Amino acid sequence: MNWISNVVRPKIRSFLNRRETPENLWIKCPDTGQLVFFKDVEANQFVIPGSNYHMRMGANARLKSVFDNETWYDVALPPVAADPLKFRDERKYVDRIKDARAKTGMNDSVKVGYGKLEGSPVVVGVQDFDFMGGSLGMAAGEAVVKGLELAVEKQTPFIMFAASGGARMQEGVLSLMQMPRTTVAVQMLREIRKPYIVVLTNPTTGGVTASYAMLGDIQIAEPGALIGFAGARVIEQTIREKLPEGFQRAEYLKEHGMVDMVVHRHEMRATLARLCRILCKAEAIKPAEVEQPAVTPPLLDLAEAPPAASPP
Structure with missing residues (x-):
């Protein structure tokens, strides 16, 4: 024993x-x-x-890399119907959403933050490809629109990090409706003459490319990013020709005028800050003057939670 x-x-x-x-x-x-x-x-x-x-970078890691002191305010986003079409293929759509939320810790594929970039206030939207391929549905569309509306309210630039496989098929025409809605929201920011900067990451395709991802005042791409609407194989089958080497990659698109800059990730933050200063005609702020982002009372209804920082 x-x-x-x-x-x-x-x-x-x-x-x-x-x-x-x-x-x-x-x-x-x-x-x-x-x-x-x-x-x-x-x-x-x-x-x-x-x-x-x-x-690929997750939404929290991306926001952490952009904002001063790795600190920002999460913008509360409007709720939408979870499964408007009661869609089901091999699995129920609601089950796929639950799995994606458990995997990423996000409510949907787009997250919006408000804070400071080298001392200047900015609103940043990030699309997370790990959430159902970064697909554009009603919740993601609402997030982009809300971010642009907040930028209009705060008179700040809006920076969008796009990463998506396109519109979300489980929401049908309701997902396609987000394309014109986001386009109108971009125009609202243009009317107050504030910059809309898009960073195209790997991959950015489909309906997202056909709407807000290609409407930036400045189009930036990360090295090697796949950017396009239809896939290369579909295009080859349609035109019955062999596509050039590197077709739909960031460097190829820069050579042919589709994007303005290809920027390494290590230089992205400084590049975005410089573009915001130039386009807003603002003076550079010395590093010693950079402070924690401060929230004003009108924002409290959008971001009731305390400043959000990425988990270690």
Whole structure:
């Protein structure tokens, strides 16, 4: 009995309590196949050291990389119907939404933050591809519109990080209606002569490219980003011709005038701050003068929560 209690049971406990290796301990570079330690990639803003391949960034990590002191106010977004068409394919649409929310910690594919960029107030919208491919549905459309309306109210620039596979099929025509709605909202910002800057990340396709993602006063792309409406294979089958090397990639589009700049992620924050200053005719603020973003009373109904910072 002592042998069972003193030897067998501890062995069983140690086996059951054995710590498993995290799945994301190492990352394989899609470009070179190189294995890189996840923590090194995370510390490098999700850019693979050596190959400079730009991995996808989550919404919180993106906001953290843009705002001063990694601090911002989450903008409360209007609620929408969870499943307006009662859609079901292999699974129920509501079940897919629940899984996406559990995976990303987001309510939908777009998150909006308000804060300061090198001392100047800005509104930033981020599309997270991990949430159902960053697809554009009613909730995402409402988020983009609300962000643009807040920028109009606060008289600030609006920066949009786009990453999407297109419109969300589970919402049918209701998702397609977000294309003209967001276009009208962009025009509202133009009427007060404040800049709308779009950063195209990998990938940006479909209905998002056909609407707010290509309406920026300045179009920026990350290196190697796939940008287009239809896929390359569909285009080849339609025109029955072989497409050029690098077609629909950021560098190719810059050469052909579709985007204005291709900017490395390490230089993105400084580039955005400089563009906002130039387009708003504002003076540069010294680093010592950069403070935490302050919220004014009219914003409280939009961001009732305290300043949000990305989790470590």
